[in-house]
Amino acid sequence: MSRVVFEGATRVFPGQERPAVDHVDLEVADGEFLVLVGPSGCGKSTTLRMLAGLEDVDDGRILIGDRDVTRMPPKERDIAMVFQNYALYPHMTVGENMGFALRIAKVPKADITTRVAEAAELLGLTEYLDRKPKALSGGQRQRVAMGRAIVRSPRVFCMDEPLSNLDAKLRVQTRTQVAALQRRLGTTTVYVTHDQVEAMTMGDRVAVLKDGVLQQVAAPRELYDHPVNLFVAGFMGSPAMNLFELPVIDGGVEFGTRILPVPREALTGAGGSTVVVGVRPENLAVSHEGLPIVVDVVEELGSDAYLYGRADGVTPPVVARTDWRNPPVKGTTTHLEVIDPDAVHHFDPVTGHRLGR
Amino acid sequence: MSLRTRAAGASPLMYVTLTFVVLLSAAPLYFMLVMASRANSDILGIPPPLLPGDQLVSNVDRVFANADVQFAEALLNTLIVASVATLAVVVTSALAGFAFAKLKFRGRNVLLVVVVATMMVPVQLGLIPLYMLMTKLGLAGGLASVTLPFLVSGFGVFFMRQYAAQAIPDELIEAARVDGASTLRIFWSIVFPALRPAAAVLGLLTFMERWNDFLWPYIALDFDHPTVQVALSRLSGGYYTDQALVMAGTLMGTLPLVLVFILFGRQIVGGIMEGGLKS
Ligand SMILES: Nc1ncnc2c1ncn2[C@@H]1O[C@H](COP(=O)(O)OP(=O)(O)OP(=O)(O)O)[C@@H](O)[C@H]1O
Numbered sequence: 135m136s137r138v139v140f141e142g143a144t145r146v147f148p149g150q151e152r153p154a155v156d157h158v159d160l161e162v163a164d165g166e167f168l169v170l171v172g173p174s175g176c177g178k179s180t181t182l183r184m185l186a187g188l189e190d191v192d193d194g195r196i197l198i199g200d201r202d203v204t205r206m207p208p209k210e211r212d213i214a215m216v217f218q219n220y221a222l223y224p225h226m227t228v229g230e231n232m233g234f235a236l237r238i239a240k241v242p243k244a245d246i247t248t249r250v251a252e253a254a255e256l257l258g259l260t261e262y263l264d265r266k267p268k269a270l271s272g273g274q275r276q277r278v279a280m281g282r283a284i285v286r287s288p289r290v291f292c293m294d295e296p297l298s299n300l301d302a303k304l305r306v307q308t309r310t311q312v313a314a315l316q317r318r319l320g321t322t323t324v325y326v327t328h329d330q331v332e333a334m335t336m337g338d339r340v341a342v343l344k345d346g347v348l349q350q351v352a353a354p355r356e357l358y359d360h361p362v363n364l365f366v367a368g369f370m371g372s373p374a375m376n377l378f379e380l381p382v383i384d385g386g387v388e389f390g391t392r393i394l395p396v397p398r399e400a401l402t403g404a405g406g407s408t409v410v411v412g413v414r415p416e417n418l419a420v421s422h423e424g425l426p427i428v429v430d431v432v433e434e435l436g437s438d439a440y441l442y443g444r445a446d447g448v449t450p451p452v453v454a455r456t457d458w459r460n461p462p463v464k465g466t467t468t469h470l471e472v473i474d475p476d477a478v479h480h481f482d483p484v485t486g487h488r489l490g491r
Numbered sequence: 492m493s494l495r496t497r498a499a500g501a502s503p504l505m506y507v508t509l510t511f512v513v514l515l516s517a518a519p520l521y522f523m524l525v526m527a528s529r530a531n532s533d534i535l536g537i538p539p540p541l542l543p544g545d546q547l548v549s550n551v552d553r554v555f556a557n558a559d560v561q562f563a564e565a566l567l568n569t570l571i572v573a574s575v576a577t578l579a580v581v582v583t584s585a586l587a588g589f590a591f592a593k594l595k596f597r598g599r600n601v602l603l604v605v606v607v608a609t610m611m612v613p614v615q616l617g618l619i620p621l622y623m624l625m626t627k628l629g630l631a632g633g634l635a636s637v638t639l640p641f642l643v644s645g646f647g648v649f650f651m652r653q654y655a656a657q658a659i660p661d662e663l664i665e666a667a668r669v670d671g672a673s674t675l676r677i678f679w680s681i682v683f684p685a686l687r688p689a690a691a692v693l694g695l696l697t698f699m700e701r702w703n704d705f706l707w708p709y710i711a712l713d714f715d716h717p718t719v720q721v722a723l724s725r726l727s728g729g730y731y732t733d734q735a736l737v738m739a740g741t742l743m744g745t746l747p748l749v750l751v752f753i754l755f756g757r758q759i760v761g762g763i764m765e766g767g768l769k770s
C-alpha cells in the first residue's frame with residue numbers, strides 16, 4: 135500500500151505572506167499516475183518537493199502508505215525523484231549513477247549489478263553504462279535519470295517536469311514511454327508539468343493548481359468535459375476554450391443570430407443578468423447563421439485547421455476548428471454556430487464557478 | 492587591427508609583450524642558477540657572469556655539509572609541516588566551504604563574516620600572543636608550533652565557499668539526499684569530487700605559503716628544528732656571506748616547490764578544462 139495523501143499541506147516561504155502551497159488536500163491511490171499541472175509559479179514543484187522531503191511543511195500532513203512522513207528526511211520516505219535538469223552525478227558513470235542509492239543502502243554488490251543491468255536493459259541504456267553523463271545526449275541523460283529512480287523500486291516516484299529539456303519530437307515519444315513504464319511497474323507516481331497536453335495524455339488523474347490552491351482533481355476526460363471553474367476551463371485544452379460573457383434572454387443567451395439554450399439550473403445559479411458561456415473550438419462550426427466574426431488568421435496544422443477571428447462585443451479572439459480542406463478566407467466575415475449545445479459550459483461571471491452539471 | 496586577427500590569435504605586439512614578461516619573471520630563477528653554479532669570487536666580478544658555471548655540485552655539497560645549517564633536516568621538516576598544513580587546510584576548507592555554501596543553519600551569515608574577518612588581522616599582530624600560547628602548551632620550539640596554527644585558513648574556507656556556491660547545483664545535493672545519502676556521505680561522494688579543481692589550487696597556494704613562511708618559524712622554532720627558510724637565513728649569517736653558497740641553498744629550497752607546481756599544475760589545468768566542458 136503506497137498511496138499518497140496530502141492533508142491541508144501548506145508551505146509559506148520565509149518572508150512571504152502568501153503561501154506558495156495553500157492547504158492542499160489530495161489523495162493519490164496506490165499505483166496511480168497523478169499529474170500536477172498549472173501555470174508557472176503556481177506551486178507545483180513546491181508541492182512535489184514537500185512530498186519528497188526537500189521542502190518543509192508549515193501546516194498539514196503528508197502520508198505515504200499509512201506513515202506520516204511530514205517531518206521525515208527524504209531518505210526515510212522511500213521515494214525517488216527525477217529532476218527537471220536530471221541532476222546526474224557528473225563524475226560517476228551511468229552505472230554508478232544508477233547504483234548510488236543501492237550502494238548507500240548497503241545492497242550487496244552483485245545485487246546492485248543485476249538490478250542496474252535490468253533497469254538499463256529496460257531503458258535501452260546497456261551500452262552506455264560505462265559512460266559519464268557529459269558524454270550522453272539529452273534524451274539519454276533523461277533515461278539515466280529515470281533509471282536512477284527505477285533501480286530503487288521506491289514506493290513513490292516524484293517527477294518534476296522530466297521531459298521539459300527534450301526537443302518536441304522526443305518529448306512526445308518519451309511521454310508515452312514514461313507512461314507505459316509506470317503502468318508496467320505499477321509504482322505510485324506524482325508527475326509535475328506545466329504542459330496540459332502531457333497532463334491529459336499521461337495521467338490517470340490530473341490535479342490543477344493555481345496560486346498554490348488546488349482547483350480540481352479529476353480524470354483527464356472529466357477535467358476536459360466538466361471543468362469546475364473558469365480557470366480550469368481556460369487552462370485545459372489547446373487551443374483554449376472560448377469564453378463569452380453573454381446577456382441572459384428568456385431561457386437562453388444570445389449567440390449572434392441564434393439563441394443558445396441555457397439549462398435552468400445554470401440560470402438559477404447565475405443570479406445576475408449575464409452568464410459566461412464556454413465553447414471549445416471543436417464545438418464551433420462555420421455556418422451561415424450564428425455568431426458573425428471577421429476571420430483574422432487561419433492556422434493549418436495538417437490534420438486540423440483553426441480559425442481565429444473577432445466578434446462584436448467579445449474581447450478575446452474567437453477560435454474554431456474548421457475543415458482544413460476548405461478553410462475560410464482571411465479578412466472575410468463568416469458565422470460560427472455551436473454544434474452540440476449540450477457540450478456548452480456555463481460559469482458564474484462573478485465567482486467563476488461552474489453552473490449546472 | 493581587424494576583428495578577424497583579434498579573434499584568430501594575439502597580435503605580434505602581444506607576443507613581444509608576453510615574451511618580455513616571461514623573461515622578466517624567469518630572470519631571477521635563471522640568475523639564481525647562474526650564481527649557484529659559480530665560485531663566490533666570480534659572482535662579484537664586473538661584468539657579472541651571464542652563463543652557468545661548473546661548481547653547482549660542490550656548492551650544493553657545501554650547503555648540505557654545513558652542520559650549523561642542518562639543511563637536509565630542514566627540507567624534511569618543511570615537507571612535513573607544509574604537507575600536514577596543506578592537507579588539513581584543504582579538508583577543513585572544503586568541509587566548511589560546502590557547509591557555508593549549501594547547508595542552511597542558524598548563524599550561517601554571521602559565522603561567515605567572522606571567518607572573513609580573520610583574514611583581515613595581520614600575521615605580525617598575532618606573533619607574540621601566539622608565542623605565549625605555544626609556550627603555555629609546551630609546544631614552542633618544535634614543529635607542532637609552526638603546524639598547529641595553520642591547520643585552518645579563513646581564506647581557504649571563503650575560497651571553497653565561493654567555488655562550491657557556483658560549481659554545485661542544489662539539485663545535485665537534493666538528488667543525493669533523496670538517494671538516501673547522509674550529509675557527510677554527500678560531501679565525500681558528490682561535493683568533494685566537484686570541488687577538486689578548487690582544492691588543487693588551494694592546496695598549491697597553501698603549500699607554497701607554508702614552504703616560504705619565514706617570520707613565525709624563525710621566532711617559534713629552536714635550533715634543532717629549522718625549516719628551509721630558517722636554514723637559509725643561517726647560510727647568510729656571520730661577517731662574510733658566501734653568495735654562491737646562499738644561492739645554492741636557495742636553489743635547493745626552491746626546487747621542491749617547482750616540482751610540486753609541475754605535478755599539481757597539470758591537475759589544476761585539467762580541472763579547469765573539465766569544468767568548462769561540463770557546463
Ligand atoms: N526557495 C524559495 N524561496 C522563496 N520563494 C520560493 C522558493 N521557491 C519557490 N518560491 C516561490 O513559490 C512559488 C511556487 O514556486 P514553484 O517552484 O513551486 O512553482 P512551479 O509551479 O513549480 O513553477 P514552474 O512551472 O515555473 O516550475 C513561486 O511564486 C516562487 O516564487
Ligand SMILES: [Mg+2]
Nearest residue numbers: 178179180294
Ligand atoms: Mg517547477
